Amino acid sequence: MVSTPLLEAAELISRERVAPGFWCLGFRSPEIARRARPAHYVAIDLPGTFSVRLPLGIWTARDDTFTLLFREWGERTTRLACIADHEPLSIIGPLGNEFSLPDTGKRAVIVAGGIGVVPFWLLVRELLAAKVRTTVVLGARSKHMLVGVDELRALGAEVKICTDDGSAGTRATALDLARELAPPDIFYGCGPPPLLRALGEHANAAGIPCQISMEETFGCSMGTCWGCVVPIRRGSPQAVGYPRATNEKREYDFARVCVDGTVFWSREILWNR
Amino acid sequence: MEPMIGAALESDLDLSVELGALRLRNPIIAASGCYNRGAEFGRIMDVGAYGAVTLKSVTREPRLGNEMPRLLSTPGGLLNAIGLQGPGIAYFLEHEAPKLQSVPTAVIASVAGFSVGEFAEVASRMDGIPGIVAIELDVSCPNVDAEGACFAEDPSSTAAVVEAVKARVTKVPIIAKLTPNVSDIKPVARAAEAAGADALSLINSLRGMSVDVDRARPWLANSSGGLTGPAIRPIGVYHVWQAATAVKIPIIGMGGIENGRDALEYLMAGATAISIGTANFRDPLAPLHVGESIAAELRKRSFTRVRSLTGMANPDFAGVRA
Numbered sequence: 001m002v003s004t005p006l007l008e009a010a011e012l013i014s015r016e017r018v019a020p021g022f023w024c025l026g027f028r029s030p031e032i033a034r035r036a037r038p039a040h041y042v043a044i045d046l047p048g049t050f051s052v053r054l055p056l057g058i059w060t061a062r063d064d065t066f067t068l069l070f071r072e073w074g075e076r077t078t079r080l081a082c083i084a085d086h087e088p089l090s091i092i093g094p095l096g097n098e099f100s101l102p103d104t105g106k107r108a109v110i111v112a113g114g115i116g117v118v119p120f121w122l123l124v125r126e127l128l129a130a131k132v133r134t135t136v137v138l139g140a141r142s143k144h145m146l147v148g149v150d151e152l153r154a155l156g157a158e159v160k161i162c163t164d165d166g167s168a169g170t171r172a173t174a175l176d177l178a179r180e181l182a183p184p185d186i187f188y189g190c191g192p193p194p195l196l197r198a199l200g201e202h203a204n205a206a207g208i209p210c211q212i213s214m215e216e217t218f219g220c221s222m223g224t225c226w227g228c229v230v231p232i233r234r235g236s237p238q239a240v241g242y243p244r245a246t247n248e249k250r251e252y253d254f255a256r257v258c259v260d261g262t263v264f265w266s267r268e269i270l271w272n273r
Numbered sequence: 274m275e276p277m278i279g280a281a282l283e284s285d286l287d288l289s290v291e292l293g294a295l296r297l298r299n300p301i302i303a304a305s306g307c308y309n310r311g312a313e314f315g316r317i318m319d320v321g322a323y324g325a326v327t328l329k330s331v332t333r334e335p336r337l338g339n340e341m342p343r344l345l346s347t348p349g350g351l352l353n354a355i356g357l358q359g360p361g362i363a364y365f366l367e368h369e370a371p372k373l374q375s376v377p378t379a380v381i382a383s384v385a386g387f388s389v390g391e392f393a394e395v396a397s398r399m400d401g402i403p404g405i406v407a408i409e410l411d412v413s414c415p416n417v418d419a420e421g422a423c424f425a426e427d428p429s430s431t432a433a434v435v436e437a438v439k440a441r442v443t444k445v446p447i448i449a450k451l452t453p454n455v456s457d458i459k460p461v462a463r464a465a466e467a468a469g470a471d472a473l474s475l476i477n478s479l480r481g482m483s484v485d486v487d488r489a490r491p492w493l494a495n496s497s498g499g500l501t502g503p504a505i506r507p508i509g510v511y512h513v514w515q516a517a518t519a520v521k522i523p524i525i526g527m528g529g530i531e532n533g534r535d536a537l538e539y540l541m542a543g544a545t546a547i548s549i550g551t552a553n554f555r556d557p558l559a560p561l562h563v564g565e566s567i568a569a570e571l572r573k574r575s576f577t578r579v580r581s582l583t584g585m586a587n588p589d590f591a592g593v594r595a
Binding site: 004005006007045049050051052053090092216217218219220221222223224225226227228229230240242243244245246247248250253254259 | 306307308309313314316317318329334335336337338341342343344345346348349350351353355358359360361363364502503504531551553554555556557558
């Protein structure tokens, strides 16, 4: 279900450097915090020189505050990390669709790569509340890039960690580790495209439903500019559904990540074109 | 939700403008391509703050658009190559046009085409559709008839499109949207006027590109794209200034308008109305902020009509301040 967003001036109330180059910022915004659902994101207008809004996934939401966990990567995220204390920022949110939950008693495995952990705090909270047995497999390049582990464990989730260099947890990829587990009833994934593609192909081959939160460069974050599309199977629910031009050779359709997603079923995403 | 229009605007001031036979309650328009079907931003603000919104361009055939990535943020601007993704005129008329009457302001349709005949056909099928008060011709896309150039790069091609459309569209005014990718816009503006255009929109995006040096490939899947945002504002103001010395028909100025002062630059250069495009992505309340700035400027100068600002900085302004 797509959220009804708000345009709010949210006040920055906390800032924590959780790892080198990784920040967790807290904002007071009762309505965005109350409406936040798993996989929702916000679009932030950063003061200073021109840029379009920065979209960032919501990490935690409690009472009247929500937090954003992000990696400093590029000009806009660096600017956000330096925002003055108590400065109100113009934030639109919550935006996007949300993950679907399986029935009580089912098993879920979450596969997250690096900062791809972001949509999963809210999801884990929902899954555990719905009595879904949940394992999070969290991978990163090294232990310095592993974030969110303590917060997920504090919710009561089983969290397995791995790193490419073996500096924390198992030396493996998140998907390798997930494959060692008993096949779940549903996979969830977020992270670098190669990991998501491998996860999607694994889930599709095993016949296990898999939901993936996708990323693309956003322009408007509101579904107007058609800048952030992903190719998906024609006829799938999130496909645009326009008629075909007579000379159109492509067999897929496009969906907008900003409003038709960010969550898509792995079976709908066309990894190979 | 913000009030329909800022308190500063509900006053003694006359903000209405005329674009040919079209009268708008204020001079602030949402630019084509940035407002899709006029409804999306209504989730967070009142679209009624706009004097009009311009729809994303419609072509004769459905178009899937370009591969991604389609967008790149550049210093002061946004490079895009969406590729006119859209449903085609038949689907638009059946599924999307009926919803336009619920848009709480005037709606300007936009037509794009690859031949003179395509423009004429699509525009004529939009003529008289309830809710559509004017049709803008995006004569800035590649022209198959002229081997890949843009219609608006050439005065006679521009005139051919406008003439063909005017011959078949009788119920609403026609606005020709011109490209800045010319060394002199005056001959193109004159040609559009002589062919019967009721107003001009300028400027469309500037052709540009960026290279990803790590991968040694263009950033955009389409290689090149259109640059919008504040980086192009001085170019837009220049072209409006130039065109305003050449034609009498009203001009809608656009390109990098983010706030009231930007809008005033365009009005004083010779625009009758202004359009906000990329700035919506940053500030969906831009029409309110721009409107309030225009109102404040009028009060400062003891003007009562926004039309008084049109061309006031341009000594060779040839248009009408009606």
